[in-house]
Amino acid sequence: MPGSQNRPQVKICGINDGEAFDAACRAGAEYVGFVFYPPSPRSVVPEHAAALAARAGTGRRPLNVGLLVDASDDEIATVLEGMPLSLLQLHGQESPERCAAIRTRFGLPVMKALGIASQADLALLDRYAGAVDRFLLDAKPPAGASLPGGNASSFDWSLLTGRTIPHPWMLAGGLTTVNVASAIRTTGAPAVDVSSGVERMRGVKDPVLVSAFIAAAHAARM
Numbered sequence: 646m647p648g649s650q651n652r653p654q655v656k657i658c659g660i661n662d663g664e665a666f667d668a669a670c671r672a673g674a675e676y677v678g679f680v681f682y683p684p685s686p687r688s689v690v691p692e693h694a695a696a697l698a699a700r701a702g703t704g705r706r707p708l709n710v711g712l713l714v715d716a717s718d719d720e721i722a723t724v725l726e727g728m729p730l731s732l733l734q735l736h737g738q739e740s741p742e743r744c745a746a747i748r749t750r751f752g753l754p755v756m757k758a759l760g761i762a763s764q765a766d767l768a769l770l771d772r773y774a775g776a777v778d779r780f781l782l783d784a785k786p787p788a789g790a791s792l793p794g795g796n797a798s799s800f801d802w803s804l805l806t807g808r809t810i811p812h813p814w815m816l817a818g819g820l821t822t823v824n825v826a827s828a829i830r831t832t833g834a835p836a837v838d839v840s841s842g843v844e845r846m847r848g849v850k851d852p853v854l855v856s857a858f859i860a861a862a863h864a865a866r867m
């Protein structure tokens with residue numbers, strides 16, 4: 646885990662331009678996420694992601710996270726040839742067995758995204774615990790959504806109050822500069838992930854919002 650401060654960590658997801666990447670680095674994001682999923686307006690090709698990551702200075706750099714959706718081994722291999730990654734975020738319908746196979750085949754830690762809408766969904770944590778290294782707890786996509794994530798939807802954070810999550814985890818879904826402190830207080834999330842809440846329009850990050858979100862999350866009390 647980068648950094649040693651006991652403060653919530655931040656992942657800015659769906660970075661696809663230099664200004665947003667620079668803002669995330671300057672403000673001290675611990676993770677940046679690159680979306681390797683062509684239907685997404687935030688999608689990047691590996692070479693573009695690599696060029697963005699190369700902008701990081703020589704100081705503390707964010708860890709590069711690759712977001713994939715039901716990707717084949719060949720697709721993952723192609724991404725990794727163009728862009729070295731520290732963590733694979735699996736945001737589709739990957740089973741525990743598929744997560745474990747990806748982890749073994751590529752030798753990288755895996756973060757499984759799970760859509761949460763009720764206590765019943767939290768049972769998935771135990772099903773996946775042996776197959777993954779981290780969890781990202783997100784809202785389920787709203788009816789009619791075209792993407793499995795990045796939809797600016799929140800879930801009922803109180804579902805997580807007092808709950809022990811097996812593995813390090815991130816809270817995601819509808820977070821903004823305004824609500825992130827409350828989300829962290831309610832859930833005890835050690836890390837938060839945001840995409841839409843730091844955009845000026847869908848798929849276009851706003852560097853000012855990126856900086857403000859990171860400052861708000863880092864200042865929040867767990």
Ligand SMILES: O=C(O)c1ccccc1NCC(=O)[C@H](O)[C@H](O)COP(=O)(O)O
Nearest residue numbers: 658685794795796797818819839840841
């Ligand atoms: O962001 C996307 O375009 C995307 C596409 C396909 C699967 C997942 C996607 N994003 C997932 C994320 O990690 C988001 O940061 C997370 O769902 C929270 O999104 P938001 O509610 O927009 O902050």
